[in-house]
Amino acid sequence: MYLAEILALCAxxxxxxxxxxxxxxxxxxPLLDLARLQMGAAFFMTAAASLAVGGWRTIxxxxxxxxxxxxxxxIIIASTTYFAAIYTAGPRTTALLFSLTAPFAVLFGYLFxxxxxxxxxxxxxxxxLLGILLAIGARGTAKSKGTERISWLGIVLGVVTALGQALGSLAARPAMxxxxxxxxxxxxxxxxxxLFFLLLMAVPHPAVKPAAQIGKxxxxxxxxxxxFGVGLGMSLLMAALAHGSVGIVSTLSSMTPVVILPMIWARTGAVPPPLAWLGAALAVAGTALISL
Incomplete structure (x- = not known):
């Protein structure tokens, strides 16, 4: 009965x-090595799953x-900027900025x-917007364990990620x-x-040259x-969109900023400040108001 809702939360x-x-x-x-590994692994995982369920006949x-x-x-644009945002601003801020996907989707609907x-x-x-401002402002400049400093480059990358994700979701919707x-x-x-990231290796520039060796x-x-991300998470999200209301699925799948806070707490031992929880909750509530 609640299959789409469960799939969206799991995503x-x-x-x-x-x-x-x-x-x-x-x-x-390095960033591009991560992108190559991520996309290659995600393709083999999802292609194998597709063969198992006979999914290629549906395309x-x-x-x-x-x-x-x-x-x-x-993926090509949004995933690259997503990884770069995590590298520069950390997972909590990146997850919050990802909440901008819903406002961007509304804006595109209005414009186009x-x-x-x-x-x-x-x-x-x-x-x-208020939730993001509160949560980012809560970071301050403290040097306590687990505290993420404000990175304006990371914020820009996170905004580009949300923009790309909104465009990608809109483009995929007719096919789904x-x-x-x-x-x-x-x-x-x-x-x-x-394929794109593999072909990019042919560009004769040090910035795209792969690392000589990658540790285990x-x-x-x-x-x-x-x-967890591209292979399982995004597949669960697409499955949720195929079985349920876009508004409800978008709202529940946007719980990432809240879900990630106890993960950071467990990993670093530092309790996220109250404004971080409030900001994340406001971001999810805002997505609910937009989507439902």
Whole structure:
């Protein structure tokens, strides 16, 4: 009865777990190496799952076009800036900024689809923005264990991530509504991204040159983050969208900023400040007002 709701909540938990694993790679694995490993691992995981359930029969040629556009914005661009935001601003701030996906989706509907923004949605956008400002402001400049310093570059990267994710979700929606199997859709999206990052290695520039050697621990963390994030988390989200209301699914899957706080607490031993909890709750409440 509540399949879509359960899938959406599980997606939020998986994405939070993936963020925590990515944060462990800060200073251990270059950004583009992480992207290559993530996308490659995600493609093999989701492609294998798709073969097991016979999902490739659910994809038509026209759907591939929408999924390719979704991959460009939602994975190639958004995933890269997402990893970079975690590296520079930390998982908590990145998860909060990811809440901007819902306001961006409303804005795109207004600009390109002729949709209106009612009072409830306006209040939701205000809640999201206020929640982000409160939570980021709560970080301050303390040097206590587990405290993340404010990184304006990380904030910009997080905003770009939310923007790309909103565009990617909008592009994928027609394909999913037409019956595309979630693991297969994710395999197409991650496969296109994996191919892009592999071809990028041919560019003769030191910034895209792969690391000479990757240790076992960074490799296991990268694959683990791919499993929980792109492989399992995003597939659960797509499955939820295929079975339930977009508004409810969007709201429940946006619980990541709240879910990640006890994870950070357990990992660092530092209790997040009250304003961090309040800000995360406001961001989720704002998403609910926008989506429902």
């Amino acid at each position: 939020a938990i998986c994405i939070a777990m993936s963020s925590m694993l990515v944060s462990e790679l800060r200073g251990r694995l 038509g040629l026209w759907q591939l076009g929408f999924l390719a556009v979704s991959s460009l914005f939602g 689809l002729g949709e209106t923004i009612d009072g409830q949605q306006g209040a939701g956008i205000a809640c999201v 509504a037409a019956g595309a199997e979630p693991f297969t859709a994710m395999a197409v999206r991650s496969g296109i991204a994996a 621990r960074p490799l296991s963390l990268a694959v683990g983050s791919a499993f």
